Amino acid sequence: MSQDQATAVTTDSALEKTQARYGLLALIISNLAIAAVAIFGVWQLDGDKSVIVGILTAAFTAVSSMTTAYMGIKAVSNTAKSIALGQQAAASVDADRLRAAGPAHVLRQPAVCRRGVPVLRRARVRCG
Template identity: 45%
Template sequence: MDRDQSHTAETLVERTRARAGFLVVFCSDLAIFGAALAGVLWLRHGTGSNATEVAAILTSAFTTIGTMTTAYFGIKSMSNTAVSLRQHEPKDPPTDPEEPATRPR
C-alpha cells in the first residue's frame, strides 16, 4: 500500500470514527431529553405539577446534555490537534553532534 492509499484509508477511518462518535452523543442527548420529557409529563399528569420538581428535572437534563456534548467536542478537538501535530513532526529526531553515539553505562 503506497502513501496516498494509506493516507486515504486513515482519513476514511477518522471520518467514520467522527461520525459514529457524533451519532452516539446525539442519540444519548435525545434519550436524556426523552427521559426528562417523560418525567415532566408523568409529574404533571400523575401527581400534579410541582414547579420545583419540574425545574430540577429540566435543569439536570440540560446540564447533562450540555456536559456530554461539550466533553465530546473537547475530546474531539484535542484528538484532531494531536493528529495534526503528529503529522508535522520530523520522522527522525535530530541528533546532537556533540553527544556520543553510545553512552557509557
C-alpha cells in the first residue's frame, strides 16, 4: 500500500467516525424531541385515556421506526464497506503473488487449431 493510499484510508476512517457520531447524535436528539412532545401532549390532556394511548402509540412508533431505520442503514453500509475492503485486499494479495512469481508464471493463452479446437500454446499437440 502506498503512502497516498494509507492517507486516504486514514482520512476516510476519520470521516466515517465523524459521520457516525453526528448521525447518532441526530437520532438521539430527534427521539428526545418526539418524547418531549408526547409528554407535553399527555400532560395537557388531563386524563382523556383514549387520546393519551393514541399519542403514546404514535410516539413509540416514530421513535422505533427512526431508530430501526438508522441502525439498519448503518449495518448495511458497514457490511458493504467490509465486503468491498475484503475484495480489494484479496485482489491486492493476488497481484502481489503474481508479481512475486515473476515472468515464469505467465498465463498461457489458448491457440486455435485449424479445426477450431483450442489448445495451449506450450502443449505439444498437432493440429493436423
